[in-house]
Amino acid sequence: MTPSTLLTTLLFLFLLSPPSLTNAVTDPNDLKILQQFRKGLDNPELLPWPDQGGDPCGNPPWKYIFCLNSRVNQIQAKGLNLTGPLPQNFNQLSMLSNLGLQNNRLNGPLPSFKGLSKLQFAFLDNNDFDSIPSDFFDGLESLEALALDHNNLNATTGGWRLPSSLQGSTQLTNFSCMSCNLVGPLPEFLGEMNSLSLLKLSNNNLTGEIPRSLNRSALQVLWLNNQQGERLSGTIDVVSTMVPLSSLWLHGNVFTGSIPENIGDLVSLKDFDLNGNRIVGLVPDALGNMQLDNLDLNNNMLMGPIPNFKASKFSYDNNDFCQSKPGVPCAFEVMALLGFLSGLNYPSNLVDSWKDNDPCGGNWLGIKCDVNGKVSMINLPKFKLNGTLSPSVANLGSLVEIRLGGNNISGGVPSNWTSLTSLKLLDLSDNNISPPLPEFRNGLKPVVVGNHLLDGSPEASSSGNNSPSTGSGNAEPAPAHSSSSDSYETKKSKGKSLAPIVAPIAGVTAAAFLLIPLYAYCFRRRKGGFQAPASLVIHPRDPSDSDNNVKIVVANNTTGSISTLTGSGSGSRNSSGIGESHVIEAGNLKISVQVLRNVTKNFAPENELGHGGFGVVYKGELADGTNIAVKRMEAGVISSKALDEFQAEIAVLSKVRHRHLVSLLGYSIEGNERILVYEYMPQGALSKHLFHWKSFGMEPLSWKRRLNIALDVARGMEYLHTLAHQSFIHRDLKSSNILLADDFRAKVSDFGLVKLAPEGEEKSVVTRLAGTFGYLAPEYAVTGKITTKADVFSFGVVLMELLTGLMALDDDRPEESQYLAAWFWHIKSDKKKLMAAIDPVLDVKEETFESISMIAELAGHCTAREPSQRPDMGHAVNVLAPLVEKWKPFDDDTEEYSGIDYSLPLNQMVKGWQEAEGKDLSYMDLEDSKSSIPARPTGFADSFTSIDGR
Numbered sequence: 006m007t008p009s010t011l012l013t014t015l016l017f018l019f020l021l022s023p024p025s026l027t028n029a030v031t032d033p034n035d036l037k038i039l040q041q042f043r044k045g046l047d048n049p050e051l052l053p054w055p056d057q058g059g060d061p062c063g064n065p066p067w068k069y070i071f072c073l074n075s076r077v078n079q080i081q082a083k084g085l086n087l088t089g090p091l092p093q094n095f096n097q098l099s100m101l102s103n104l105g106l107q108n109n110r111l112n113g114p115l116p117s118f119k120g121l122s123k124l125q126f127a128f129l130d131n132n133d134f135d136s137i138p139s140d141f142f143d144g145l146e147s148l149e150a151l152a153l154d155h156n157n158l159n160a161t162t163g164g165w166r167l168p169s170s171l172q173g174s175t176q177l178t179n180f181s182c183m184s185c186n187l188v189g190p191l192p193e194f195l196g197e198m199n200s201l202s203l204l205k206l207s208n209n210n211l212t213g214e215i216p217r218s219l220n221r222s223a224l225q226v227l228w229l230n231n232q233q234g235e236r237l238s239g240t241i242d243v244v245s246t247m248v249p250l251s252s253l254w255l256h257g258n259v260f261t262g263s264i265p266e267n268i269g270d271l272v273s274l275k276d277f278d279l280n281g282n283r284i285v286g287l288v289p290d291a292l293g294n295m296q297l298d299n300l301d302l303n304n305n306m307l308m309g310p311i312p313n314f315k316a317s318k319f320s321y322d323n324n325d326f327c328q329s330k331p332g333v334p335c336a337f338e339v340m341a342l343l344g345f346l347s348g349l350n351y352p353s354n355l356v357d358s359w360k361d362n363d364p365c366g367g368n369w370l371g372i373k374c375d376v377n378g379k380v381s382m383i384n385l386p387k388f389k390l391n392g393t394l395s396p397s398v399a400n401l402g403s404l405v406e407i408r409l410g411g412n413n414i415s416g417g418v419p420s421n422w423t424s425l426t427s428l429k430l431l432d433l434s435d436n437n438i439s440p441p442l443p444e445f446r447n448g449l450k451p452v453v454v455g456n457h458l459l460d461g462s463p464e465a466s467s468s469g470n471n472s473p474s475t476g477s478g479n480a481e482p483a484p485a486h487s488s489s490s491d492s493y494e495t496k497k498s499k500g501k502s503l504a505p506i507v508a509p510i511a512g513v514t515a516a517a518f519l520l521i522p523l524y525a526y527c528f529r530r531r532k533g534g535f536q537a538p539a540s541l542v543i544h545p546r547d548p549s550d551s552d553n554n555v556k557i558v559v560a561n562n563t564t565g566s567i568s569t570l571t572g573s574g575s576g577s578r579n580s581s582g583i584g585e586s587h588v589i590e591a592g593n594l595k596i597s598v599q600v601l602r603n604v605t606k607n608f609a610p611e612n613e614l615g616h617g618g619f620g621v622v623y624k625g626e627l628a629d630g631t632n633i634a635v636k637r638m639e640a641g642v643i644s645s646k647a648l649d650e651f652q653a654e655i656a657v658l659s660k661v662r663h664r665h666l667v668s669l670l671g672y673s674i675e676g677n678e679r680i681l682v683y684e685y686m687p688q689g690a691l692s693k694h695l696f697h698w699k700s701f702g703m704e705p706l707s708w709k710r711r712l713n714i715a716l717d718v719a720r721g722m723e724y725l726h727t728l729a730h731q732s733f734i735h736r737d738l739k740s741s742n743i744l745l746a747d748d749f750r751a752k753v754s755d756f757g758l759v760k761l762a763p764e765g766e767e768k769s770v771v772t773r774l775a776g777t778f779g780y781l782a783p784e785y786a787v788t789g790k791i792t793t794k795a796d797v798f799s800f801g802v803v804l805m806e807l808l809t810g811l812m813a814l815d816d817d818r819p820e821e822s823q824y825l826a827a828w829f830w831h832i833k834s835d836k837k838k839l840m841a842a843i844d845p846v847l848d849v850k851e852e853t854f855e856s857i858s859m860i861a862e863l864a865g866h867c868t869a870r871e872p873s874q875r876p877d878m879g880h881a882v883n884v885l886a887p888l889v890e891k892w893k894p895f896d897d898d899t900e901e902y903s904g905i906d907y908s909l910p911l912n913q914m915v916k917g918w919q920e921a922e923g924k925d926l927s928y929m930d931l932e933d934s935k936s937s938i939p940a941r942p943t944g945f946a947d948s949f950t951s952i953d954g955r
């Protein structure tokens with residue numbers, strides 16, 4: 006039997022057998038509960054169901070009722086003006102998956118929903134329920150959306166708090182509970198609910214701060230506005246790490262502190278409301294530049310200049326700005342003094358008084374001026390000031406005295422304060438100043454008695470490395486992702502659970518999963534002469550670099566010497582006149598073939614690094630010793646397929662920039678030559694280190710390194726999927742496409758198969774099958790439909806490889822474990838079996854095991870049969886990041902991502918690599934020549950095409 010006929014047969018079998026639709030009458034208990042519900046209503050006539058008996062799941066079913074296998078599966082009765090209670094045994098409708106009761110007048114206590122493990126959607130908003138039992142959320146493990154808004158829950162008993170059992174709803178994406186009497190602080194566990202993307206809790210009695218755990222949360226909508234009573238407080242710093250946010254409503258609270266400087270990281274933000282808080286400080290330039298639809302800053306204590314806002318709608322009334330018009334700068338004295346305030350965390354008494362644009366107007370508390378109207382004294386002794394001294398004070402050259410004794414100021418005295426040549430007195434006594442004290446040229450000796458860090462010899466305490474803060478006291482580092490995004494996945498939800506549709510699909514994907522080993526069987530026979538793509542070499546650039554000038558170092562075409570080209574546009578700078586170069590849309594990465602010939606010794610066999618999907622990869626050496634990798638299409642055999650791939654790769658690589666994705670250094674198209682140039686990745690492919698470390702005489706990868714690699718890959722893939730300007734699908738993620746730098750940090754390579762993910766809701770595209778066996782997602786293998794979730798599947802397989810040290814597919818293994826993903830699924834939940842499966846070179850201790858189990862779980866999650874059940878890569882990042890963090894101390898590796906400093910121009914970077922580069926390990930990937938599946942199984946793709954009729 007050929008693979009195609011085998012497949013066709015199996016596919017038909019699965020497609021033609023729909024789920025069994027029996028004619029049995031409705032489950033009697035379900036019937037009983039529906040009748041109780043109807044009878045309990047004040048207006049039962051609104052439900053046209055029989056008074057007695059009947060068959061809700063019959064043919065036709067009762068109005069508003071939907072069934073699956075004789076069980077009530079959905080109740081859709083919104084907006085009917087139903088008045089009355091829900092029966093207390095409501096949770097016995099145990100197959101209920103979708104409940105729509107919003108916009109009625111249902112009243113009385115909400116029954117417990119405990120144990121409704123199939124429930125995915127529950128809309129109970131806009132009713133008159135008056136209490137919610139504390140076990141309501143227990144066991145709602147399938148819940149995806151829950152709305153409880155506008156119910157007066159537990160009002161007589163002082164409100165209610167979100168029970169921690171809500172955490173068990175790990176699929177929950179949308180939770181809204183506006184005006185539902187929530188009290189107390191926002192629970193920390195919200196930060197652990199990784200699937201949550203919409204959280205609307207407006208108009209409650211919430212108190213306390215935004216939980217720190219929401220750091221880097223994937224929320225897209227966060228509404229916390231208009232709390233009553235004490236209201237929400239604390240700073241809003243954490244929100245700037247929540248990169249996917251598009252709507253952020255914080256108005257009507259008592260938030261303090263300033264707007265985070267890195268607010269501009271929220272590239273998807275459209276709607277931002279801070280009205281009516283106590284936000285102080287300058288409006289960051291970044292906020293002014295954000296292209297928001299709506300920005301409301303009214304009624305705060307913002308200071309400094311009003312930016313020229315780029316938002317479509319904005320308002321900023323009733324603040325403490327120095328000017329009344331946007332874009333007008335403040336006096337420099339004002340800016341210097343606001344810098345000073347910022348270092349001291351904006352004490353409210355000074356914020357209240359330092360309002361206008363004239364510190365010498367007489368209103369500014371603690372400021373004295375000379376006869377010329379210049380600031381001569383800062384006089385704020387014993388003002389309970391804390392924080393640090395700002396270097397901006399050095400700009401007030403007219404200062405004669407600074408009196409700050411008896412406060413709680415810490416940090417050092419900024420070194421540029423020594424430029425205050427008129428300064429006669431600097432009183433910092435009784436604070437917490439740390440050394441070293443700068444030397445004032447005019448011999449001024451600061452008064453520093455009562456600063457215990459300065460007592461005794463200055464050397465003794467000089468290790469205190471308290472450099473003064475220059476900013477707003479906001480010490481949060483910027484989040485890792487700085488790239489812009491407009492493609493964050495929008496919310497799924499509607500129509501999702503119509504059972505008759507779901508069931509057959511589930512059947513097909515299940516079938517696909519079973520089929521995988523068959524595919525493997527069919528294609529094992531074909532491998533022979535194939536070799537998977539070799540490791541590539543990349544040149545990364547800083548994605549945040551707005552300057553599009555690309556500097557490329559190339560060897561001079563005749564001498565092989567180095568020159569730096571600064572590209573800025575399309576113009577050809579092929580001064581050599583050798584060959585004819587064509588400018589592709591990548592624009593400025595063009596290199597002449599002659600140059601590449603020179604650096605690869607005319608593509609000498611000894612420079613070969615490996616064979617790729619469409620050609621050979623050579624190592625090239627520039628005159629200064631810098632190594633590059635040159636991927637050259639096999640001469641003469643330029644099929645149209647290969648050409649397409651070549652151009653796809655250029656187009657994609659020129660758009661995608663991320664530190665964990667390889668990017669293009671240059672290319673050539675001359676005559677029949679198609680060549681790509683990448684950075685040389687000295688440690689080669691991950692597969693080499695996982696499966697062939699012995700034969701290369703290398704150390705096996707430590708667990709810490711594996712975690713780091715997993716996180717790097719997850720970040721790279723997350724960027725590819727959601728954070729780049731467009732969404733991309735890799736289609737061929739595998740350990741031989743993950744390359745390692747000398748510090749063992751990883752980058753994903755080989756985008757030859759990347760297809761642009763389609764825009765719009767249904768992110769799936771039918772493509773010619775490509776990819777590599779063992780890593781292929783079942784639905785992709787069966788239907789050819791690809792989504793980003795197919796990459797997630799492959800990522801899960803890579804995780805399994807990292808855990809076990811076993812190749813994704815290996816026919817030397819016993820039958821049941823040949824296909825790693827299928828086998829791993831069987832053993833992953835059994836602690837003993839999992840332990841036994843872990844790569845024996847890893848020294849597994851109890852504490853390691855904890856992170857190993859989490860990775861195993863993530864791997865399982867990523868390889869779920871149904872694409873919709875796989876997480877997105879952002880989730881993987883969220884799971885991995887804390888583990889990597891935790892494992893830092895266990896290894897003495899440098900924390901720094903040491904290889905490359907992305908802020909340097911390219912020529913300097915190239916020098917840096919050169920220095921960083923150590924031994925020259927072969928690029929050859931033994932795995933690929935031994936037992937891996939061909940990278941581009943042409944025969945397979947073709948036969949697939951035929952069965953699929955496409």
Ligand SMILES: *[C@@H]1O[C@H](CO)[C@@H](O)[C@H](O)[C@H]1NC(C)=O
Nearest residue numbers: 047048085086087088089110
């Ligand atoms: C809703 O039902 C109540 C009685 O249960 C009735 O008084 C009211 O008029 C109804 N409203 C509408 C819009 O039908």
Ligand SMILES: *[C@@H]1O[C@H](CO)[C@@H](O)[C@H](O)[C@H]1NC(C)=O
Nearest residue numbers: 136137138139159162165166
């Ligand atoms: C709401 O009030 C009811 C009755 O007073 C109480 O049993 C229940 O635990 C409260 N709900 C929550 C979530 O605290």
Ligand SMILES: *[C@@H]1O[C@H](CO)[C@@H](O)[C@H](O)[C@H]1NC(C)=O
Nearest residue numbers: 160163164186188210233234
């Ligand atoms: C919420 O706060 C308001 C205003 O302080 C108060 O009147 C109301 O009783 C509070 N509600 C609850 C449920 O605590």
Ligand SMILES: *[C@@H]1O[C@H](CO)[C@@H](O)[C@H](O)[C@H]1NC(C)=O
Nearest residue numbers: 350352353389390391392413
């Ligand atoms: C600084 O002082 C303010 C006001 O006295 C206080 O609220 C704040 O907690 C202090 N901060 C630190 C870091 O001590």
Ligand SMILES: *[C@@H]1O[C@H](CO)[C@@H](O)[C@H](O)[C@H]1NC(C)=O
Nearest residue numbers: 396397399400421422424475
């Ligand atoms: C002091 O340092 C700050 C921050 O580095 C800078 O903005 C300011 O211009 C410097 N002032 C002087 C007079 O050197």
